[in-house]
Amino acid sequence: MAESKPLRKPVFTKVDQLRPGTSGHTLTVKVVSTKMVLQKGRSDGPQVRQLRIAECLVGDETGMIIFTARNDQVDLMKEGATVTFRNAKIDMFKGSMRLAVDKWGRIEAAEPANFSVKEDNNLSLIEYELVNVVEE
Secondary structure, eight states: OOOOOOOOOOOBOOGGGOOTTOEEEEEEEEEEEEEEEEEEEEOSSSSOEEEEEEEEEEEETTEEEEEEEETTHHHHOOTTOEEEEEEEEEEEETTEEEEEOOTTOEEEEOOOOSOOOOTTOBGGGSBOOOOOOOOO
């Protein structure tokens, strides 16, 4: 058996430090609002699977960002709840940043946070443009 290494302590990131194309973020945020954008059942097998996608506005004391919650993640994203994202990544959607947690990450309910969300700094409203750099 391989020698087990001690687990690293997570380095918590603040919302205003998120940048396009980055991943591996650990952050604690409050859910400001949740809006279901897609809900449909798929019966392509023995059990009926439901596909649910919600856009949730989450934030901390430095800013806000839209988090795309999928399937079971939607249940945790209640307004006013405090959650911790582990190994979250930034997806780009129509030129703006979205926070996402895929199968390599985790969402956990956390103790209620004692900060108020900074609502005048929404990172999902900033539009980015892909610029290809040609190296000579």
